[in-house]
Structures are given as structure tokens and as C-alpha cells.
Amino acid sequence: MKRTPCVVGINLGHDGGAALITDTLMVAISEERLNRTRYSPGWEASLLYCLRAAGLTLDDVDLVAVSGIGRTLPTRTESGLTHLGIDPSRIVPVDHHLSHAYTAYCLSPYETATVLVVDGGGNNNDTETYYAATPDRIERLGGNPTTRARAGEIGATYEAFTNYLGWYEQEAGKTMALASYGDPSLYLAPLFDVVDTQVHGRLTHTHAPGVADLARRTGFDFGPPDSRGEHELGTNAAAYVQDQTERALCALAEQTIAATGLGNLCFAGGVALNCVAADKLRRLDAVTDYFAPPASSDRGQALGCALYAFHRLTGNLPQRLLASDYFGRDYTDEEIEQALRRDPRSGLVERRRTAFTWRRESDIARTAAQMLADGKIIGWFQGGSELGARALGARSILADPRTTASSDALNQRIKHRELFRPFAPAVLADHAGTWFDLDVPSPFMLLAPPVRPDHANKIAGVVHVDGTARVQTVAPPSRPRTAR
Numbered sequence: 001m002k003r004t005p006c007v008v009g010i011n012l013g014h015d016g017g018a019a020l021i022t023d024t025l026m027v028a029i030s031e032e033r034l035n036r037t038r039y040s041p042g043w044e045a046s047l048l049y050c051l052r053a054a055g056l057t058l059d060d061v062d063l064v065a066v067s068g069i070g071r072t073l074p075t076r077t078e079s080g081l082t083h084l085g086i087d088p089s090r091i092v093p094v095d096h097h098l099s100h101a102y103t104a105y106c107l108s109p110y111e112t113a114t115v116l117v118v119d120g121g122g123n124n125n126d127t128e129t130y131y132a133a134t135p136d137r138i139e140r141l142g143g144n145p146t147t148r149a150r151a152g153e154i155g156a157t158y159e160a161f162t163n164y165l166g167w168y169e170q171e172a173g174k175t176m177a178l179a180s181y182g183d184p185s186l187y188l189a190p191l192f193d194v195v196d197t198q199v200h201g202r203l204t205h206t207h208a209p210g211v212a213d214l215a216r217r218t219g220f221d222f223g224p225p226d227s228r229g230e231h232e233l234g235t236n237a238a239a240y241v242q243d244q245t246e247r248a249l250c251a252l253a254e255q256t257i258a259a260t261g262l263g264n265l266c267f268a269g270g271v272a273l274n275c276v277a278a279d280k281l282r283r284l285d286a287v288t289d290y291f292a293p294p295a296s297s298d299r300g301q302a303l304g305c306a307l308y309a310f311h312r313l314t315g316n317l318p319q320r321l322l323a324s325d326y327f328g329r330d331y332t333d334e335e336i337e338q339a340l341r342r343d344p345r346s347g348l349v350e351r352r353r354t355a356f357t358w359r360r361e362s363d364i365a366r367t368a369a370q371m372l373a374d375g376k377i378i379g380w381f382q383g384g385s386e387l388g389a390r391a392l393g394a395r396s397i398l399a400d401p402r403t404t405a406s407s408d409a410l411n412q413r414i415k416h417r418e419l420f421r422p423f424a425p426a427v428l429a430d431h432a433g434t435w436f437d438l439d440v441p442s443p444f445m446l447l448a449p450p451v452r453p454d455h456a457n458k459i460a461g462v463v464h465v466d467g468t469a470r471v472q473t474v475a476p477p478s479r480p481r482t483a484r
Contacts, residue, residue, distance in 0.1 A: 005313050008050065008061050009099075009305030010043045012068035012079065014170075015298035017387075018046035019306040019327070020054050020061075026320060027053045028295075028303045028327040028387050036349050039170050043302070053329035058084060065309035067094045067301050073123055092312065096122030097129045097269075098140070099304030100296075104268035105133040106307045107322035108291040114260040116253060119269030119297070120155040120169070127153035128199050130256040133266065135317060141259060142197050151210050152201035154248055155271050157191060160203055161241040164211035165234050166226035175238045176274055177421040178229050180466035182239030187220050191244035194251040197259055211237070229420050246277045254286045263288030272296035273389060275448040275470050282440070282447070294325035294388030294444035303327070303387065325444055326394050328385030336381075372400050377409060390445040392472055393426065401425050401461040422470060425462040429473040435459070436471055445472040 009019040009028075019028035027050050032040040034049060051057060064081055068074040073093040076082065081091050100117045115131040115138065122129075127150065129143035150156050159169035167174050193200045203210040208225055215222050223233030253265060265287045272278065272292045282290035293300055310318045339346040340358050361367045368378055378398040386392050397414065399406035407423050424445055425435075432438050438449040448468045456463050463469055 003060075005310065006054075006056060006060050006062055007306050007309035007313055008047065008064045009094075009302040009307070009309060010047065010064060010066045010079065010081070011298060011301035011305065012041070012043065012066055012074050013096075013298055013301070014039050014041050014069070015301070016041040016043045016046070017299065017302045018043050018050050019302040020050040020056070021306045021310050021318070022054070025054055026303075026306075026327060027329060027384075028306070029329075029385065030299045030302075030387065033328070033385055034349070036351060046302070049329070058086060061086075061090070063090055063092060063309045063313045065092050065094045065099075065305035065312070067096050067099045067305050069096060069121060069123070069298075071124060092309065094305050094308050095124075095126075096301070097126045097143070098138070099301050099308060100268040101129075101131045101133070101138050101140075101266075101304070102307040102311070103293045103295065103300040103304035104266035104291070105131075105138055106318050107293050107320055108264070108266050109321050110264040110266070110289065110291065111135060112262050113264040113266045113291075114253075114257050114262045115266045115268070116256055117269045118154055118249065118252070118267075118271040120159055121150060121153075125150065127155055128252065130197060130259070132260040132262060135319065137317065142256075144198055148198075148200065149204070151203040151206045152199070154192065154199055154201065154245060154252075155269070156206050157201045157203050157210075158241055158245055158271070158274075160205075160207050160210040161237060164208040164222065164225055165238060166228040169207070172270070173273070174229075174418060174421065176242060176276055177418070177464070178235055178238040179242035179276075180239075180464055180468075181229075181420055182232075182235040182237070184236070184239040184243035186236050187218075187240045189218055189220075190247075191241065192248040194248055194255065197252065197255045199248060199252060229418055242274075242276065245271075245274065246280050249274075249277050250280060250284060253281050253284060257286045265290050267292040268296045268300070270297040273446065275446050276468070279447045279449055279468075290440075292444070292446050293322065294386065294390060294392070294446065295327075296446070297389060299388055323443070325386045325388050325390070325392055326384040327387040328383075328394070330384055368398070372398060375400055375406065377406065377414065388444065390424075390472070392443075392445060393474070399423070399461070401459045404461050407461040420465070422464040423462050424470040424472060425459060426472045426474050429475040432471065432473045436469060438471060438473070441475070442471045442473045443475065445470055447471060 004023045017030035029046045031042040034045045066079045076088045076091040097117045101115045113133045125146045162175045222237035223231040227234030339348045380396045436449045
């Protein structure tokens, strides 16, 4: 009997993880979901998770594709897979940006597309690259000059401002949220020049020193370092980098589409998580249609590697129309009860042990809805976990959006995060246009459309200061097959 092809993808960098693909199955997980350490490197626990979910062993795997960050691609030896007895001939390194491109195109609904990848850095100094994608291949057409300093790229510039404002570079979402409170017009000089399909930024150093140096050269006052949203000038600096990033991305998208002649835009890389910029990109006249995978950042690297490996193994470029981001495995009632009882066999990782009670409910949805209406906050666990950064109903905290009381309670008692950061609404897809200026599905919470003014006061808990909301549209269940 002919055995189905089986491939694995592994990310060796930060946001490490693994993915496994067969003809009928896609399962993927990031290491942080298993060890509860954000942005965690590593892949061992993730690989074991994927194999167990599929009911397979390493002997069943035909090809393993690996990617990482740094100037050069990882070698077969550096992958660490040979220590598991995997023959080097079954290991293939993949370019970091190409892996992003596979995730963006192969999960999209398009036959042909322009693929734009923008992130903090891949291999060979790649930071902005673009591709023409067809059912036969994904062809790289261009990218940033390899000799350009990293400080001059879009992702590194946004990271530098985030770092100057007092946050870790991976916390760029905080800068995006803070930007809505500021005024970008106070700083007139552009941060980027987009010439044809290449970006040239004005920073000469990465991280916070790059922003301090820019301030010295231009006379701009960005306020004191590490202001964390507590200083008006720092808030204006966040607005400035957000505005300039949006302008650069829009210009770059228009130029790359002109170069490929393909109007469908697939966007990937960490910068694609900037949902405010994404909502502007999709509205460009040059863009026929827009797609970004929910795991746009390096969380999606392992999946992109697996898609590449499947293409290389079978000769067929996989096109798996993505309906959801639930790539994790399902859990049985027995396994869930095992975790609730804190049975060591469950593998549960707890940072802090808190006493709780639990009971069964005959209609859990009705009970949860009533609790939400009563102002309660709910932790919701269902099906396989999300692969991307957004909580989309599989591993989510739910609260009543009608007032700010719930969002205030979430910030003060549970999430303990900055008050300027918004919470996201989930809305039935059929009703999204009633509440938001949104004429396309947004199932992955990667767009931030305006809230319709006549409805804003009805959902005050999720309306950002600029009148937008980071929306998730919810349709009848449709998900990739996963294994218990």
C-alpha cells in the first residue's frame, strides 16, 4: 500500500516551533504554547506534540525543512536533527523569507499573487522581499539591497522606536496601540524613502540609540527614553513611526504589484501583524484582494518550512485554503479532566498555582453567555490552539464589550497591561458590516477597520481612541483537520 507523504517543518530561531503536513493533515504549534515562555526558541517539544497529534513517528517523516535567522541558512548539523537519528539527506534548509512566502501564498485563496515579506531580518540581510506566486512556483523577484545597513529597514526602525519607548523589540504592538493617541505631524522629515521596490530608512543605528541619534540629527524631540506611554512626546513619537511605516508599506506594495503585474497581495513577516497598516494596504487601488496568514511572524516559520518541504517532496505546490488558525490538536474530555485534577500525566505547566473548583455544564455556551451578560470574565478553551499571535476563540479570555468596565477589570486584575492597549471584538461575519466599516472577512484579527459611529457607544469596551477596532469575524466552523 502506498504511504501518504509526510513532511515536517522546524523553526530554529525565536518563536520556535514545529509543523507536520500530510495529504490530509496540517498540525502546528509554537514552543511557547507548551512551555508558556513568550517568544521561546526551541522545537523539541513542538515536534513531539505534532508527531503525537498525527499518530506518527520520526520514521514516518520523509523530509524535514528547517529555517532560522542570521546571515546564512542553518546547516543540517546545526539543526540538531541528526542527533535524533534523522539521516542528513532527509533534512533541507530553507531561506527565512521564502518560508514566510510559502505560508502567505499556500494558505491564501488566490491562484496568482504578489507576495510581500517584511520583517526584522531573515537570511543574507533580507528585510523586505517580494515574489510572484503562481500554482507552479513562488519566484523571488527582488528585495532590499544586501549591503544596506539593517537600521535602514522598516521592521528594524519600528523595533528601534519600540525599544526607545521602553519595550522589548518584540512588543511592537504596544507602539501601534499607543500611536493612536499621538500626533505624527509634529515631525516633518520622512523616515523612509521608497525607490522602485527598495526601502531606505533614515536611522543609522538599530534599537534605542538609533532613535536618539535621529533626534540629534533632526532636532526632533521624542521625549525621554523609556517613557512607556507616560510622556506626550513619546506618544507623538509612536504616532510618527506608525504613520511613516504605513506610508512606506503602501508605497512598497504599490511598487511590488507594479513589478509583478499581480493584483492579489499576500503579506507576511512580523510587520504584517500591524493591523492598522494592513487595513490601509487592503484599501489601495492597486490591491485587488488582500491576505495575510494569522501566523505572519516567525510563529509561522515552521509551517512555511513544512509547506516548502511538501512542495519539494511531491513536486506539487500545496494550496490549502485557510479557514481558521486552529492548527493545534484536540483534547478529549478525559485529558481535560486530567489537567483539571492536576494529574502529572497531563503535562500541564503552571506558572502559579491557584485554587479553583470545576463542574460539568449541560449547555456550556448558554451558561457562558449568561455569565458574560452578568459582567463575568471567562477563560475559554476549545478545540486545537491557535498558531498565530491572536487569541481567536480557542484559547481566549472573553468579556462583555458593551462597557469599559470589563476591559478595565481585565487590565487591572488579569492581564495587567497598559491602559492604552485596546481589546478586540468578535462579531458574526454576517453582522460585521453593521458594526464596522468592513466589507471583507477578518477571521484572523489582522485588520483594524473603523467602528461605525452610530454603534460605537454600544461596544465601548472594544473601541480604540482613534475609533477603530481590531475585529475578528466569526463564521460557521471550518477548520483544517487535526488529530486527537
